[in-house]
Amino acid sequence: MTNTPHISVQNLNLYYGTRQALKNININIPDKKVTSFIGPSGCGKTSLLKTFNRLHDSALDVRVAGKVLVDGENIYDKQVEVTHIRKKMGLLSQRPFPLPLSIYGNVAYGPKLHGVKDKPLLDALVEQRLKEVALWDEVKDRLHTPATGLSIGQQQRLCLARGLAVEPEIILGDEPTSALDPKSTHKVEELFLELKNKYTIVLVTHILRQARRVSDYIVFVYDGQIIEFGPTEELLLNPKEELTKDYIRGFFS
Amino acid sequence: MPDTRRLLKERIAGTAMLVLTAVSILLTAAIGIGLYIRSEPLLARHSLGSLLTSSVWKPMKGEFGFFPFIMGTLWVTCLALFIALPLSLLSAIYLSEYAAPRIRRMVVPIVDLLSGIPPVVYGVWGVLFVVPLIQRSAGTDVTHFTSGYSVLAGAIVLAVMIFPLLISILFEVFSGVPLEMKNASLSLGATQWQTIKFVLLKKSAPGILAATALAVSRSFGETIAVLMVCGNMPLAPHAVTDACYPLPALIANNYGEMLSVPMYDSALLFAAFILFVIIFLFNLLSRIVLARIEKNLV
Ligand SMILES: Nc1ncnc2c1ncn2[C@@H]1O[C@H](COP(=O)(O)OP(=O)(O)OP(=O)(O)O)[C@@H](O)[C@H]1O
Numbered sequence A: 001m002t003n004t005p006h007i008s009v010q011n012l013n014l015y016y017g018t019r020q021a022l023k024n025i026n027i028n029i030p031d032k033k034v035t036s037f038i039g040p041s042g043c044g045k046t047s048l049l050k051t052f053n054r055l056h057d058s059a060l061d062v063r064v065a066g067k068v069l070v071d072g073e074n075i076y077d078k079q080v081e082v083t084h085i086r087k088k089m090g091l092l093s094q095r096p097f098p099l100p101l102s103i104y105g106n107v108a109y110g111p112k113l114h115g116v117k118d119k120p121l122l123d124a125l126v127e128q129r130l131k132e133v134a135l136w137d138e139v140k141d142r143l144h145t146p147a148t149g150l151s152i153g154q155q156q157r158l159c160l161a162r163g164l165a166v167e168p169e170i171i172l173g174d175e176p177t178s179a180l181d182p183k184s185t186h187k188v189e190e191l192f193l194e195l196k197n198k199y200t201i202v203l204v205t206h207i208l209r210q211a212r213r214v215s216d217y218i219v220f221v222y223d224g225q226i227i228e229f230g231p232t233e234e235l236l237l238n239p240k241e242e243l244t245k246d247y248i249r250g251f252f253s
Numbered sequence B: 001m002p003d004t005r006r007l008l009k010e011r012i013a014g015t016a017m018l019v020l021t022a023v024s025i026l027l028t029a030a031i032g033i034g035l036y037i038r039s040e041p042l043l044a045r046h047s048l049g050s051l052l053t054s055s056v057w058k059p060m061k062g063e064f065g066f067f068p069f070i071m072g073t074l075w076v077t078c079l080a081l082f083i084a085l086p087l088s089l090l091s092a093i094y095l096s097e098y099a100a101p102r103i104r105r106m107v108v109p110i111v112d113l114l115s116g117i118p119p120v121v122y123g124v125w126g127v128l129f130v131v132p133l134i135q136r137s138a139g140t141d142v143t144h145f146t147s148g149y150s151v152l153a154g155a156i157v158l159a160v161m162i163f164p165l166l167i168s169i170l171f172e173v174f175s176g177v178p179l180e181m182k183n184a185s186l187s188l189g190a191t192q193w194q195t196i197k198f199v200l201l202k203k204s205a206p207g208i209l210a211a212t213a214l215a216v217s218r219s220f221g222e223t224i225a226v227l228m229v230c231g232n233m234p235l236a237p238h239a240v241t242d243a244c245y246p247l248p249a250l251i252a253n254n255y256g257e258m259l260s261v262p263m264y265d266s267a268l269l270f271a272a273f274i275l276f277v278i279i280f281l282f283n284l285l286s287r288i289v290l291a292r293i294e295k296n297l298v
């Protein structure tokens, strides 16, 4: 890793009530690369991803201890304004959740929040983002219809466009293809490969083949701990830890 | 042949439900038609227009103007909603979005309990506390004199009565908005309040409307508590401190009493018919609006 880390997690612990879900996490996520988190269900991948944009804030019995530095700034510092942190990241969840607005309204939502009022500018922005996720041609004639009228695959791309519209530096994807058919999955994966030139991408995935196809680095998480971290091929073909070996063997045998 | 039996059961269940639904619809229609038939004698003498727009209520002289009662009903209901809706929206938002689980667990059952208190208790509370309060705060100036028995008193009592109903429905509606959807808004840099305004309320719009419709229907028909505090003067109100006489109060106060007066029972049943039509139209209207909202946004 020659790049300076974009996100740096230091001694991070997370508790749901009294149950510890993340145990002393330390990791540096490189800039403008795709880093994938893999690991069995319930190991804490989603929990970890949510700490990156402080989505645990509103949950009441969740406690986060430790540091997460984004661009060198500890986002858990008291002075830090949470909206400013979140604006730096676009989030894709396991299933698409379009806002209860039109297609246009979804993409324009972020920019409007942050003060873009000029109609032609918004129009241009929406078009640009929808083109960026290869959705424009499919929806350009029905921009002002409800976003829920789209297929799930289209909705997921719309959610990506919506995230990109706030000009984030980082894209967080929590199994963003788990609800998609193979064709849509392929499209989203291709998008990630294109987007990684401009964005740092953090991906949670269950699918090892997907991790292999799109990521530069892989992190193996097990039972709330990071077991191993390394460049994709190295980790998949040559894992050092027994647990990683077992997990990977389970998939490729 | 287990399969034919299953299909048979399915068919019986389907038919039974259809019959029950039909019965309840027919019953409602029968009430409406029955009321209309019983008001015929009155309608035969006076034109519908004059009955609805006249303000003269002199049953002894055979003059029946329903305008004051219709206005009384509308004023009290609208004002009650005006008071209750914002308050219950804020309370429900607080409960579902901000309150700690401990508080939520405590408050929600209390709210449900409140909706079980009999109306007459609210009425007594109105007479003992709300009416004197209004009388005192209106001042002694002759032009503003009020006995306290007024539209406002009725509206406050009604608002307090529909408050728990509204809160508990709205709370359910808000709780139904997926966390991930709110997170999607937050993760775009929206504040919690922006998320509530643009996502929670928007997503809940049909539910809010349905809750409101239910509360309004309930208010239109509420009788005893309103009757106790409204003053029951057959004059159309001009200010919230004026007394008024809503339709249900008119019917409850007089039915069975002055039926020796010619046409009087016919007039009271016509009052019931008007109430029926108001509620029917209101429900129809809210259906239409609901359909509109749902078509535009899901
Ligand atoms: N809100 C919560 N309250 C309590 N425990 C939770 C909560 N969310 C997650 N957990 C627990 O924390 C652990 C980690 O969950 P998490 O969702 O991060 O797993 P995951 O790796 O994303 O799993 P999956 O691959 O199935 O999505 C699990 O044991 C889960 O049961």
Ligand SMILES: [Mg+2]
Binding pocket: A045, A046, A047, A174
């Ligand atoms: Mg998960």
